Amino acid sequence: MSDRKVSISDPQTGKQIDCDVFEATHGSPAIDISKIHAGTGCYTYDPGYGMTASCRSKITFIDGAKGELLHRGYSIEDLTENSSYLEVCYLLLNGELPSDQGLTEFEGIIRNHTMVHENIRSFFDGFRYDAHPMAMLSTTVAALASFYHDSTDVNNPEHRKITAHRLIAKMPTLAAMCYKFHRGQPFMYPQNNLGYVENFLHMMFGVPAEEYVPSPTAVKALETMLILHADHEQNASTSTVRLAGSSGANPFASISAGIASLWGPAHGGANEAVMNMLDAIVESGESIESTIARAKDKNDPFRLMGFGHRVYKNFDPRARCIEKICHDLLNELGGDQPLFELARELEQKTLADDYFQERKLYPNVDFYSGIIMRALGIPMNMFTVMFAMARTVGWIAHWSEMHEDPEFRIGRPRQLYVGAARRPYPSK
Numbered sequence: 001m002s003d004r005k006v007s008i009s010d011p012q013t014g015k016q017i018d019c020d021v022f023e024a025t026h027g028s029p030a031i032d033i034s035k036i037h038a039g040t041g042c043y044t045y046d047p048g049y050g051m052t053a054s055c056r057s058k059i060t061f062i063d064g065a066k067g068e069l070l071h072r073g074y075s076i077e078d079l080t081e082n083s084s085y086l087e088v089c090y091l092l093l094n095g096e097l098p099s100d101q102g103l104t105e106f107e108g109i110i111r112n113h114t115m116v117h118e119n120i121r122s123f124f125d126g127f128r129y130d131a132h133p134m135a136m137l138s139t140t141v142a143a144l145a146s147f148y149h150d151s152t153d154v155n156n157p158e159h160r161k162i163t164a165h166r167l168i169a170k171m172p173t174l175a176a177m178c179y180k181f182h183r184g185q186p187f188m189y190p191q192n193n194l195g196y197v198e199n200f201l202h203m204m205f206g207v208p209a210e211e212y213v214p215s216p217t218a219v220k221a222l223e224t225m226l227i228l229h230a231d232h233e234q235n236a237s238t239s240t241v242r243l244a245g246s247s248g249a250n251p252f253a254s255i256s257a258g259i260a261s262l263w264g265p266a267h268g269g270a271n272e273a274v275m276n277m278l279d280a281i282v283e284s285g286e287s288i289e290s291t292i293a294r295a296k297d298k299n300d301p302f303r304l305m306g307f308g309h310r311v312y313k314n315f316d317p318r319a320r321c322i323e324k325i326c327h328d329l330l331n332e333l334g335g336d337q338p339l340f341e342l343a344r345e346l347e348q349k350t351l352a353d354d355y356f357q358e359r360k361l362y363p364n365v366d367f368y369s370g371i372i373m374r375a376l377g378i379p380m381n382m383f384t385v386m387f388a389m390a391r392t393v394g395w396i397a398h399w400s401e402m403h404e405d406p407e408f409r410i411g412r413p414r415q416l417y418v419g420a421a422r423r424p425y426p427s428k
């Protein structure tokens, strides 16, 4: 119930209904539309749910107009400046920053779950040599459900907790296995004496034949990238995890559904699409002006990858952070400086263009991220795997929050039916 209400009336039928308005800590309040059909006989209509609050959540807040991103009230700028990825994982899962002892204990828990069952290795034998890593990741994450029947009771808080820890811990191991399979190199086992990011880089780029020591600059850049991709409110893949999980599906299957949704080029696949776009400009010699013109042409399905956002109508704060890392990393490690300069020129010319200004289209998280990952030696077909690895904590935090929500029920949208009217089967 709420003191604040809005009235909806239908002059055609004379029906009227008062709807509660729920207040928010930040951002827009929400109108409770659950009684509109009973009161007016009408559904609400919102393709893509762009203006529909699907749940109450305490995890992340985005102000698209201001370009603001908060996790449990802390700004993304403060978190990238002061936190580690595992500290942000703890925050997203538990709602508060950990004490020093709490963080040490959490790091120890995650470290003890980094290995996967040895039989997971045989799943990779079934893939073609050139299988896309996202196909391998979504498959092997779903397969984890077959190893943990002892802890997939979604109504058991302890099962939800151990599953969250297992997923955060095992995603880097599975991601690195996808990469190693693709490279034809032996899988590297996790090393429990290494930090989370160092361990991942060791499993990715280490080989049995020699010692591998990652550069501190690369570790810091990747740590920041993981923080920037950790969660983002009710985006397409997180909403997929919630909807899949709302039927009671086990968490591994629900996260695998989220990986599938993230793979799309309009969502997490955009980081790979941005690099393909920039490479194509370089290889074709097409001018930036011509590329921008194609993106504006309604008859051309081409869109400027890495630009625009359903929520941000200002700079994506993550894109600003990533651009700074790009600059520092390329100066330190070298890498594709010309491509970075091309991206910055493309950004400057696009932002000066009326079409993009009118539609409030700015660079998003995916615009510069590929340049960093290429500088780190991560191949393009692994870019979305990196996004999935980072976003797993957000997905499982929302999945857990959904199961703790007293208003939780199975998701079941309705529709506006515009198909054929009822008709008899034609007599033979």
Ligand code: SDX
Residues within 6 Å of the ligand: 231, 232, 234, 235, 236, 265, 266, 267, 268, 270, 295, 296, 302, 303, 304, 305, 306, 307, 308, 309, 310, 311, 359, 361, 364, 365, 366
């Ligand atoms: C992510 O939701 C999240 O939070 C996602 C994410 C996360 O962390 O989870 O932030 C990660 O997915 C970032 C977005 C990555 N995707 C891309 O970079 C792909 C390119 N961007 C577009 O596909 C698009 O901007 C979307 C999908 C991101 C947003 O689409 P919307 O909100 O549905 O925008 P729209 O289709 O309503 O576009 C509004 C107008 C249209 O023109 P008009 O019909 O009004 O004339 O803007 C145009 C669009 O044609 N437009 C673009 C454009 N994006 C929108 N025109 C050219 N290039 C673009 N990139």
